[in-house]
Every structure is written in structure tokens, then in C-alpha cells.
Amino acid sequence: MTTPLEITDREATALADLTVTAPPSLRTSVLVEVGLADRYGRVDSPLGPLVVAWNGVGVVSVDIAGDDGAFEASHLASTGRPAVPSEVPQRLANAIARRLEGDRRVRIPLDLRGHSPFEQDVWKKALEIPRGEVRPYGWIAAEIGRPKAVRAVGTALGHNPVPLIVPCHRVVRSDGSIGQYSLGGPQNKRTILSAEGLDPEAMEDAARRGERLVGCASTRIVCWPTCHTGRHMLERNRRPFRSLAEAGASGYRPCKICRPVTAAA
Amino acid sequence: MDADDRLTADLADDLDGAFDALVVAHQDRLYTIALRMLGGAGVAEEAAQDALVRAYRALAGYERSRIAELRLRPWLTTIVLNRCRSVAARRATRGPRPVSIDGDPNRPLAEPSAPEAAAPTEVAERHAEGERWAARLAALPIPYRAAIVLRHVDGLSYPETAAALGRPEGTVKAQVHRGIALLRTMLEAEARREIEEMTA
Numbered sequence: 001m002t003t004p005l006e007i008t009d010r011e012a013t014a015l016a017d018l019t020v021t022a023p024p025s026l027r028t029s030v031l032v033e034v035g036l037a038d039r040y041g042r043v044d045s046p047l048g049p050l051v052v053a054w055n056g057v058g059v060v061s062v063d064i065a066g067d068d069g070a071f072e073a074s075h076l077a078s079t080g081r082p083a084v085p086s087e088v089p090q091r092l093a094n095a096i097a098r099r100l101e102g103d104r105r106v107r108i109p110l111d112l113r114g115h116s117p118f119e120q121d122v123w124k125k126a127l128e129i130p131r132g133e134v135r136p137y138g139w140i141a142a143e144i145g146r147p148k149a150v151r152a153v154g155t156a157l158g159h160n161p162v163p164l165i166v167p168c169h170r171v172v173r174s175d176g177s178i179g180q181y182s183l184g185g186p187q188n189k190r191t192i193l194s195a196e197g198l199d200p201e202a203m204e205d206a207a208r209r210g211e212r213l214v215g216c217a218s219t220r221i222v223c224w225p226t227c228h229t230g231r232h233m234l235e236r237n238r239r240p241f242r243s244l245a246e247a248g249a250s251g252y253r254p255c256k257i258c259r260p261v262t263a264a265a
Numbered sequence: 266m267d268a269d270d271r272l273t274a275d276l277a278d279d280l281d282g283a284f285d286a287l288v289v290a291h292q293d294r295l296y297t298i299a300l301r302m303l304g305g306a307g308v309a310e311e312a313a314q315d316a317l318v319r320a321y322r323a324l325a326g327y328e329r330s331r332i333a334e335l336r337l338r339p340w341l342t343t344i345v346l347n348r349c350r351s352v353a354a355r356r357a358t359r360g361p362r363p364v365s366i367d368g369d370p371n372r373p374l375a376e377p378s379a380p381e382a383a384a385p386t387e388v389a390e391r392h393a394e395g396e397r398w399a400a401r402l403a404a405l406p407i408p409y410r411a412a413i414v415l416r417h418v419d420g421l422s423y424p425e426t427a428a429a430l431g432r433p434e435g436t437v438k439a440q441v442h443r444g445i446a447l448l449r450t451m452l453e454a455e456a457r458r459e460i461e462e463m464t465a
Contacts (some may be wrong), residue, residue: 007417007445014398016415017391022296026310027288030317036281163390 011210028084032056035111038081040071041088044121045164047188053083054092058109060159064184066170078161099165102131102196104191108165113163120144122156129170132197133258136174142261150174158182169193176207198226211240213260215252226237227258269337277332280324290318294419295345301414303347304403316345342429344416348361362363401451403407409444 007015013016020159031037033056040053042065049065050171053075060079070084075083088096100236112120113258123145129135135151146152157168166248168172169192178200181189190200214230215222219235223230225253244254244262254260272290275283295316300309320341324332352375401409402418415426416437427434 011445011448012417015402015413016392017395018301018398018402018418018422019293019297019301022313023306023310026292026313026317027285029310029314030288030292030321031285034321036284057314113415129334160425167451 014170019189032084035113036081038075038083039073039086041086042084043088043093045100046192047164047184050164051098052088055081056087057111057113059092059096059162059165060111062163062165068183096165104130107246108234110162110165111160115159117118118149118152118157119156122153122160123160123166123168126157126160126166126168126171128175129167130208130228131167131170132133133224133228134170134193134198134203135224136172136176136256137179138174139259140171140226143259154180165190171195172203176212177204206240209240210242212243212262213241213247215239215241215250220252221255222260223255224258225258226262228254229255229257269351273333273335273337276324277329280332284321284324287320291341292317294338295341297346297356298342298414298419299349299352300401302346302404302411303353303409304399308352308356312345312348315348315352316341319344319348333430334427336425338421339425339428341421342421342425343431346411346429393423397455401448404451405444405447409440409447413438413444413448 029062031224032158032190035055035057038053038055038060040051042049043052044050047064051061051062051063051065051071053062058132061075070082075081083120092108095120099108107198108250125140125143137157138147138150140157141147141150141153144153153171154165157171158180160166160168160182163169169181169183169189171179178186178189178193180186183189193200203225213222213237214225214227214233215232216230216238218234221229222241239250239252241252247254268290272283273285274425289384292313296313299312299316300306303309303312321342327335376381386419402413407414415421415429416423421429423434423438427437430437432440
């Protein structure tokens with residue numbers, strides 16, 4: 001074994017003096033990357049500026065932009081994590097913009113830790129509703145195998161932390177009325193649905209007339225009124241129905257794409 | 266029980282609750298090691314960040330007992346040295362190599378920091394002296410540089426340095442020995458050049 005050279009005091013001091021302090025950005029970057037702290041920043045939307053929070057796991061929350069201090073306090077209270085103001089990375093901003101334009105192919109990872117499996121099931125199902133279409137709460141309840149949990153579905157959608165990304169605005173009440181919206185109230189829900197090419201007033205008028213489903217006389221298929229497969233139906237082939245049972249009695253089968261159900265109100 | 270033993274006990278109990286304390290306790294030394302191995306502040310931060318993120322992910326997959334028995338200093342040091350190699354390789358494929366094994370000892374590899382115009386002369390001189398030592402260190406072959414950075418900049422013991430480098434203690438001592446000898450050769454060459462310049 002070689003004996004190390006006896007290092008001189010001057011050398012030892014000079015080498016020990018080469019220690020430095022890490023830049024403050026290092027700690028934040030590490031904690032954000034592993035999901036123990038979040039960043040937040042603003043993006044534009046049809047509803048005005050939004051505040052988006054994210055970390056290395058995914059997007060944590062989306063809300064109407066307001067006071068930064070109030071946002072940081074409520075973020076800490078709801079997630080247990082600090083939120084640090086930042087620029088929204090270009091890739092994330094682009095992904096959100098494309099998703100708001102209705103492009104479902106863009107993948108936006110979400111950080112839904114701390115939410116119940118039931119809530120996550122509801123939100124994942126809402127992600128399947130295409131832009132320009134709506135489904136009632138009862139449809140989600142039926143699709144996730146909890147047909148009686150219609151109210152719980154409504155509550156879960158009200159707690160959606162990532163509105164617009166998870167399109168809870170595309171879920172309406174079983175009686176056909178537009179229903180509540182967590183992101184600033186029902187008027188915003190109408191604004192977004194209109195921006196997606198729907199006519200909320202006409203939808204509610206039809207619902208008031210008792211139209212829950214629409215059948216096509218030539219194909220004998222019955223759909224949710226906004227299902228895209230029925231969009232090119234000739235007006236003279238259009239047959240409104242009050243229920244799936246009524247449509248069935250007239251010889252119509254349910255669409256395999258929008259899968260209509262008769263849900264409890 | 267030293268600070269790291271308390272930290273590993275806390276990490277074993279509640280990784281998410283205790284991880285920030287690990288970052289606070291080790292970020293300066295991991296960043297220092299990366300900076301002295303790689304030379305540039307940007308790459309050093311990248312390597313230190315990668316190392317801490319990997320450490321978290323590794324800990325998340327470990328059993329409690331394994332976390333409690335970890336020797337954090339050499340363990341984290343091994344991770345940051347690996348990240349330094351990867352970051353250096355990644356940068357090398359993108360553009361000019363930030364690390365030069367055969368670098369000119371007179372050319373500092375460290376990114377020059379902003380000149381401290383208002384700093385007192387003494388501080389400025391000490392700063393310049395630091396830059397010169399950083400440059401000499403950067404000119405050493407990587408195995409010698411790593412051994413000296415861990416032993417004499419970070420201040421790990423020989424057993425810890427050997428554990429971090431995954432080499433026998435005797436090998437590490439020899440590498441420190443040769444590294445110090447090379448640093449002295451550089452110092453002597455610099456002194457000779459200074460005399461030549463003065464007498465030229």
C-alpha cells in the first residue's frame with residue numbers, strides 16, 4: 001500500500017476552500033421533480049387567465065387566476081405542498097392550449113395523488129367525452145359500474161382539480177339542464193360548451209320538451225343528442241325519445257359509441 | 266447518533282416528510298463535487314439535481330430496514346459521480362466537451378464568475394486563487410481528480426472515499442498521492458513560468 005504524500009497546510013486549505021454553496025434553484029428543482037413541491041404559473045383560456053400548478057408527476061390543479069398569495073395559501077392547505085411561482089414550460093403551455101382546442105391526442109400527465117379511487121374513476125371517464133359532446137352524470141355512473149352513484153358522480157366532478165383538462169364541463173344533469181360548474185359557475189360552463197360548438201340554450205329547450213335521446217330512422221340507432229355519429233343525420237330521419245325503453249319499443253338499438261343509458265335523475 | 270443517522274431513521278419512517286432535510290443537508294456537497302468534477306455551473310447543477318432525484322426514487326423503492334442502514338454520504342456521492350459521467354457524456358454528444366481530461370492547466374475550466382468589482386482586494390485575490398486551484402484540479406486525470414475532490418474538497422474519510430468510488434482503500438490512497446504529486450508539478454511549472462516572465 002502506498003503511503004499518501006503528506007499534504008501541506010497550504011494545499012489542504014486551498015482544496016477545502018473549493019467547496020461552494022448550491023444555487024437556490026437546485027433544492028426547488030429537486031423537490032418539484034419528485035413531486036414534493038409544485039410550481040404554478042398563468043396560461044390563457046377562453047375563460048380568461050388561468051393559474052396552473054404542476055410538478056414532475058403531472059398537472060396538479062387548474063383554476064381561474066386570482067391573487068397569488070391566496071392561491072399559494074389554498075394550494076398548501078389542499079395539497080400539503082408549497083407552490084412556487086414560475087413560468088409555465090412551453091411544452092406544458094402548448095399541451096394545455098391544444099387540449100383546450102379539443103385535441104385529445106395530446107397527453108397531459110396529471111398528479112391526482114390524494115384523491116379517492118372513485119373520484120379518479122369519474123375523472124378518467126369524463127376524459128373520454130369528445131369535444132362538442134355532453135353526457136349526463138348518470139352515464140358516467142353507469143360506465144364506471146356504479147349506476148346508483150349519480151349524486152356522488154356530481155360531487156366528484158365538482159371536486160375536479162383540473163377542470164378544462166378533465167372536461168367536467170361536458171357532463172350535464174340527467175334532466176338535460178346544464179348543471180353546476182366548479183370553475184367560476186354555470187355561465188362559464190355555457191361559454192365553454194358554446195366555444196366547443198354546442199348551443200346550450202337549444203340543448204336545454206330540447207330537454208324541456210322531454211327529448212333525452214335521438215334516434216335515426218334510417219339506421220334504427222339511438223344516441224345521446226350530441227353524439228358525433230348522429231351529427232349528419234337528415235332532419236326528416238330525426239326521432240326524439242324520452243328513454244331508452246321507449247326507443248327500444250320502437251325498434252331502435254343503442255349506439256355502440258356513445259352508449260346511451262336511462263339513468264336515474 | 267450523527268446527523269445522517271437521524272436523517273436515515275427519519276427517511277425510513279417517512280420518506281416524503283424527511284426528503285427535504287436530506288436535500289438541505291447534502292445539496293452543497295453534491296453540487297461542489299459535481300462542479301469540481303465537471304467544471305461548469307450549469308452542468309454541475311444538472312448532475313446534482315439528477316443525483317438527488319435518483320436518490321429519492323431509489324429510496325422510494327427500498328425497504329425501511331435498508332434505508333435505515335444506508336451510509337448516506339458515500340451512497341449519495343456514488344450517485345452524483347455516476348450522474349457526472351452521464352451528464353458529461355450527454356453534453357459531449359451535443360456540443361463541445363465541458364470536461365477536458367488533458368486540459369491546459371493555465372486555462373480555467375470553471376465558468377468564470379462575475380467579476381467582483383466592489384470586493385475588497387483580499388477577497389478578490391482569494392477568489393482568483395480559488396479559480397487557479399479549480400483549474401489545476403480540472404487538469405488532473407479523472408480518477409485522481411475524483412479521489413482528491415472526495416478526500417480533500419468534500420472531506421470524506423479514506424474508507425468513505427473508497428466506498429463511494431467502489432475501489433480498494435489502497436488504490437484510492439495511491440490515486441490521492443499521485444494527484445497531489447501532479448498538482449505540485451503544476452505549481453512548480455507555474456512558478457517557473459512566472460520567474461521566466463519576470464526575467465524575460
